[in-house]
Amino acid sequence: MSTCTVTFHPADKKVIVPKGTDILQAAVAAGVYIHSSCGGEGVCGRCKVIVKEGKVISEPSGRLTEQERQKGYVLACRTTVHSDTAVQVPPSSGLTKEQILTEEAKGTRLAGLFSKAEEIEKGEEIEEKAVFSHSPLSTKSFLKLPPPTVEDNISDLERLYREIRRQREMPILQTGLANVKKMGRLCRESNWEVTVTLGKRNGTTEVVLIEPGDTSDRNFGIAIDIGTTTIVAQLIDLDTHEVLGTKATHNRQASYGEDVISRMIFAKKADGLERLHHAVIDTINELISALTTEQGVNLNEITGVTCAGNMTMVHLLLRVDPTPIRREPYVPTANFMPVIRAAEAGIKVNPRGLLATVPGVSGYVGGDITAGVLASGVGQAQQICMLIDMGTNGEIVMGNRDWLVCCSSSAGPAFEGSGVRCGVRAMQGAIQKVEIDPRDYQVSCSTVGKAKPIGICGSGYIDVVAELFKAKIISRSGEIRRDVSTDRIREGSEGLEFVLVWADQNDTGEDIFITQADITNLIRSKGAIYTAAKVLATKMGLEPEDAEKLYIAGGFGNYLNIEKAIWIGLLPDLPRERFEFIGNSSLTGSRLALLSYDAMIEARDIARRMTYIELSTESAFMNEYTGALFLPHTDIARFPTVVEKLALK
Amino acid sequence: MSTCTVTFHPADKKVIVPKGTDILQAAVAAGVYIHSSCGGEGVCGRCKVIVKEGKVISEPSGRLTEQERQKGYVLACRTTVHSDTAVQVPPSSGLTKEQILTEEAKGTRLAGLFSKAEEIEKGEEIEEKAVFSHSPLSTKSFLKLPPPTVEDNISDLERLYREIRRQREMPILQTGLANVKKMGRLCRESNWEVTVTLGKRNGTTEVVLIEPGDTSDRNFGIAIDIGTTTIVAQLIDLDTHEVLGTKATHNRQASYGEDVISRMIFAKKADGLERLHHAVIDTINELISALTTEQGVNLNEITGVTCAGNMTMVHLLLRVDPTPIRREPYVPTANFMPVIRAAEAGIKVNPRGLLATVPGVSGYVGGDITAGVLASGVGQAQQICMLIDMGTNGEIVMGNRDWLVCCSSSAGPAFEGSGVRCGVRAMQGAIQKVEIDPRDYQVSCSTVGKAKPIGICGSGYIDVVAELFKAKIISRSGEIRRDVSTDRIREGSEGLEFVLVWADQNDTGEDIFITQADITNLIRSKGAIYTAAKVLATKMGLEPEDAEKLYIAGGFGNYLNIEKAIWIGLLPDLPRERFEFIGNSSLTGSRLALLSYDAMIEARDIARRMTYIELSTESAFMNEYTGALFLPHTDIARFPTVVEKLALK
Numbered sequence A, B: 001m002s003t004c005t006v007t008f009h010p011a012d013k014k015v016i017v018p019k020g021t022d023i024l025q026a027a028v029a030a031g032v033y034i035h036s037s038c039g040g041e042g043v044c045g046r047c048k049v050i051v052k053e054g055k056v057i058s059e060p061s062g063r064l065t066e067q068e069r070q071k072g073y074v075l076a077c078r079t080t081v082h083s084d085t086a087v088q089v090p091p092s093s094g095l096t097k098e099q100i101l102t103e104e105a106k107g108t109r110l111a112g113l114f115s116k117a118e119e120i121e122k123g124e125e126i127e128e129k130a131v132f133s134h135s136p137l138s139t140k141s142f143l144k145l146p147p148p149t150v151e152d153n154i155s156d157l158e159r160l161y162r163e164i165r166r167q168r169e170m171p172i173l174q175t176g177l178a179n180v181k182k183m184g185r186l187c188r189e190s191n192w193e194v195t196v197t198l199g200k201r202n203g204t205t206e207v208v209l210i211e212p213g214d215t216s217d218r219n220f221g222i223a224i225d226i227g228t229t230t231i232v233a234q235l236i237d238l239d240t241h242e243v244l245g246t247k248a249t250h251n252r253q254a255s256y257g258e259d260v261i262s263r264m265i266f267a268k269k270a271d272g273l274e275r276l277h278h279a280v281i282d283t284i285n286e287l288i289s290a291l292t293t294e295q296g297v298n299l300n301e302i303t304g305v306t307c308a309g310n311m312t313m314v315h316l317l318l319r320v321d322p323t324p325i326r327r328e329p330y331v332p333t334a335n336f337m338p339v340i341r342a343a344e345a346g347i348k349v350n351p352r353g354l355l356a357t358v359p360g361v362s363g364y365v366g367g368d369i370t371a372g373v374l375a376s377g378v379g380q381a382q383q384i385c386m387l388i389d390m391g392t393n394g395e396i397v398m399g400n401r402d403w404l405v406c407c408s409s410s411a412g413p414a415f416e417g418s419g420v421r422c423g424v425r426a427m428q429g430a431i432q433k434v435e436i437d438p439r440d441y442q443v444s445c446s447t448v449g450k451a452k453p454i455g456i457c458g459s460g461y462i463d464v465v466a467e468l469f470k471a472k473i474i475s476r477s478g479e480i481r482r483d484v485s486t487d488r489i490r491e492g493s494e495g496l497e498f499v500l501v502w503a504d505q506n507d508t509g510e511d512i513f514i515t516q517a518d519i520t521n522l523i524r525s526k527g528a529i530y531t532a533a534k535v536l537a538t539k540m541g542l543e544p545e546d547a548e549k550l551y552i553a554g555g556f557g558n559y560l561n562i563e564k565a566i567w568i569g570l571l572p573d574l575p576r577e578r579f580e581f582i583g584n585s586s587l588t589g590s591r592l593a594l595l596s597y598d599a600m601i602e603a604r605d606i607a608r609r610m611t612y613i614e615l616s617t618e619s620a621f622m623n624e625y626t627g628a629l630f631l632p633h634t635d636i637a638r639f640p641t642v643v644e645k646l647a648l649k
Helices: A023-030 A066-070 A097-106 A117-121 A156-167 A177-189 A252-256 A260-267 A272-295 A311-317 A367-376 A458-470 A516-539 A562-567 A585-595 A597-609 A619-627 A640-645 B023-030 B066-071 B097-106 B117-121 B156-167 B177-189 B252-256 B260-267 B272-295 B311-317 B367-376 B458-470 B516-539 B562-567 B585-595 B597-609 B619-627 B640-645
Strands: A003-009 A013-018 A048-053 A056-058 A073-075 A079-081 A085-088 A138-144 A173-175 A193-201 A204-212 A220-226 A230-237 A242-250 A302-309 A354-357 A385-389 A393-399 A404-410 A430-436 A443-447 A489-492 A495-501 A512-515 A549-553 A579-583 A610-612 B003-009 B013-018 B048-053 B056-058 B073-075 B079-081 B085-088 B138-144 B173-175 B193-201 B204-212 B220-226 B230-237 B242-250 B302-309 B354-357 B385-389 B393-399 B404-410 B430-436 B443-447 B489-492 B495-501 B512-515 B549-553 B579-583 B610-612
Touching: A003 A023, A013 A023, A023 A079, A023 A085, A023 A252, A056 A073, A138 A156, A138 A302, A156 A173, A156 A177, A156 A193, A156 A204, A177 A204, A193 A302, A193 A354, A220 A272, A220 A311, A220 A367, A220 A585, A230 A272, A230 A585, A242 A272, A252 A260, A252 A272, A260 A272, A260 A311, A272 A311, A302 A311, A302 A367, A302 A585, A311 A367, A367 A385, A367 A393, A367 A549, A367 A579, A367 A585, A367 A597, A385 A516, A385 A585, A393 A516, A404 A516, A430 A458, A430 A495, A443 A495, A458 A495, A458 A512, A458 A516, A458 A562, A495 A516, A512 A516, A516 A619, A549 A585, A562 A640, A579 A585, A585 A597, A597 A610, B003 B023, B013 B023, B023 B079, B023 B085, B023 B252, B056 B073, B066 B073, B138 B156, B138 B302, B156 B173, B156 B177, B156 B193, B156 B204, B177 B204, B193 B302, B193 B354, B220 B272, B220 B311, B220 B367, B220 B585, B230 B272, B230 B585, B242 B272, B252 B260, B252 B272, B260 B272, B260 B311, B272 B311, B302 B311, B302 B367, B302 B585, B311 B367, B367 B385, B367 B393, B367 B549, B367 B579, B367 B585, B367 B597, B385 B516, B385 B585, B393 B516, B404 B516, B430 B458, B430 B495, B443 B495, B458 B495, B458 B512, B458 B516, B458 B562, B495 B516, B512 B516, B516 B619, B549 B585, B562 B640, B579 B585, B585 B597, B597 B610
Parallel strands: A003 A085, A173 A204, A220 A302, A302 A354, A385 A549, A404 A610, A549 A579, B003 B085, B173 B204, B220 B302, B302 B354, B385 B549, B404 B610, B549 B579
Antiparallel strands: A003 A013, A048 A073, A048 A085, A056 A079, A138 A193, A193 A204, A220 A230, A230 A242, A385 A393, A393 A404, A430 A443, A489 A495, A495 A512, B003 B013, B048 B073, B048 B085, B056 B079, B138 B193, B193 B204, B220 B230, B230 B242, B385 B393, B393 B404, B430 B443, B489 B495, B495 B512
């Protein structure tokens, strides 16, 4: 089998692949991210790349414009390499890695063992009091065993157990054959001074490792948030509960489909599950390797790993078929995954190190949301709280210490800058803030990293729609008013468009604009989120406005302009001080579960007592949804401050 | 590397080995048993074979007589093969397999879930009332799961757990990733009708297997007694607790040393532990294969295995180094081994099937003794009982439901027909009963299988010594009286000898006789056992005669003449009705632990509460021992019936 070397620019990454491999697969192998919503089906047209050198065979595609074809664009998933090839990944198809790292690092605001519970109950007075005890998934303990004598002649293993139980109560202690095999010699050679790693495993304690001498000051763990798009990992000193480093990167699975649905479709293909599994594991191992190299930690010193993610991600992590989640009644194989050895999933840490996943509630409300409830303290709060995790799916939780309900609303990918004409992720050059002067319709944009604009990200779109609405360029039903006098409004291939940045003011060579279809899309998305919140509240005989605290989670949430989100009716019209961004609460919850068994117990309790409402079978949903397809809503009485500020009537 | 085929007669077994392999190792590989007490060191001279054909290189050995050398005898351990070779294993070096099978099968008298406890408390009135509940190590349960709906949308695994918990209370349920991976598809394809195998694992319950449909009527287990010399396995229907078959064979390890000490010495060699481990596992797999083939059971239908054996055997079974047991303070790596998958040890049953070992008390009182206490009901008895398991080591237990003490006494191999001039195991042709006419000193012998005599086995030796004593051919100190007028007494190379069978009356071509040294050896052995019983009783402020029930365990025990054993002072002089043979109680206990978790709990309790007395550090032992080196004892007042019957004074 002959092979070709494929070089990706601007990342300058090379990979050797068999001749005939498609460029998308080559990119996954090279660790280069290329957008692909459809999982390599040639349907979404997002994986555009330019072949600079080399012999390739490319299938014709209606997804490329004539202009693009002339510039040398091909679809990566429909193009196979037949010689050494150089490929240029344009900004709109790739992602600026460094930017994401920084952005995500910012998103991890809660540290150590502290959750938001204090904050909730005491208003703004944040007391950094530990909510959970320090009892990590895996603890090291140095033991000086009394050497055996004729009088004290219990066996080595019972001697070890006795010493462990002297320090703390442990009804069920277990260990594996591997430790029994080596311990006789190990104990004698180390003069009966050993360090044991004790792991929490489904209600029992396992002697995970036995090491000679005192290694108890070197015990590390990894907390991971497995997002559909981005994976974030933290290296944590399990002894001091200090976060030593945080790194994020794109989930390599993204090349097989952008959202969980397309991943599940891909998983049905031959080897699909295998490839998705390896993609996420490779991503995680890459992050762990980077973190440990940076901090001088040996992989064998990592004894515990926790992961939080949606149920599809968790299933793929463990190579468990997630596809039943796609079909009614949307049931995953397991919401509560057993604690296993990380190595069983392919994660490269100590071969006997444990992997625990934060449990989920249902196929569409996963461990990331349980982690969010845990981290925000909603599950321990006295007052009624709401948690919104906004992404492709908007997951919403309402409740307090006494009750918890949740749902998942398919918001579509618009808020992630996808499925919209000029949408990009929140990366370098993405327009994230927009203002439109209602007098002359002049537009001022600010971008991520203050770079030249390359497209519009989710929070930018919310700003655009809010500003278009405020400037009365669009109607309450979201229609662009043909009669507004500005050259920014023009007729496009799919109806009217509003231009934000002209081609000559950016590097993409094209105008950046929002289409009528985009606006309709965004209104549907915001309507789905608001309706979900409304239906959820109604189920409990409440209104969304009864939430005394509203937490906004997710990477996206951090850059959201709350005021403008209320203008368009995405968020309920609450006093602004009730809103709080909690960043990547999935990661925070994952870390809490790693550092404290109490927190893991609490997470299990949350997952068990949270009632999942399946919106697709709620008749109330469609009725409510229709009313939410207006700006801010048909029933403007629900948005009194918007009526006032935007002078609606 | 060139190879040679070695054929062993009379078994007619062939094996291909590398040129230069010694015959002893070739025999192990071929599954042919050859005696070897020293583990192939060329010291014991027991592995005599005759090379009939082929080129071999044999080291000279002082262990062969000139006569033997002329007949073509070589030591198997000191002879390497250099061409295809035919080897004759003489009866004195080998074993008649079929005979052992039958003998051992007889030794398994206790069936099903019934222990001896009833019998003890109600005298001879044996009521077959189950002592332990039917709760096997692994149980199959057929479940009709309600298919998931939007209303009842818990995940597959939680659905399974819920159904299991509906049937019985199970605080901690666990399962492995392998089951999670396959269960989504399995449940759907089997229309939510599945059979789960639930395993008891260190205080938790594991879903060991999930199978489609109803397979609950096919669930089998294997109970094993791992003896140093013989391994016995039973195939058991875990559903009906019926014993489907019992098979025994020689522990292939025997070729590496006859007793646990020589095995431990062998384990210290390069690959020694590995080879001993494989030898026992090969033996077990051979038995399981034979049992399952006979009964039409598939190996995958075996979901649970229990083993009882001394601690050295259990360590070697699991490939755990047993050698610390040899050195003071004689501590094993673990008396309580974790429950593991049988496959982890190399046992060929269902790859997820469990292996539990009956826990031991100390390095020299193992799980076989715990199993014996369990099976005999000593641990639940009201009255004071004693249990003697006689073999190379004599293990003795004394106690009742309130207290239990035990010790191990190194009796030496004489009772197993080893270390004595004409000793053989209890196989076809072994002299097991002897009578000597005190008038004319005529000897009548009966042999195992009524075959022509080939040597004397343990119970035969006890008879011989007792009869020599009764006929006053030997004195109370065991000395052969030169002045007794019979040609059976003669001067041998090592002092006086007494001939039992003349060369012309048997097939070995040699006289069968007992030497002065043999008698001294046997008296030391019986003295060690009696003294151990005495010291154990004294520790509790009692006498051996206080035992209201005395159980005799072990294959050897079955053929023991109690009357004669009392004459020589091996057993205390109790009313004869207090003695009871309980056969292979290690196997019975192993089966009880397989069939009932209650029994396993009870075994753990027994092992924990049994106090081990280390005789080697008891000063009382040596004092007592000296007195026991007489027939029946210095203090004849302890043996009143012997004084009367043998007219001692």
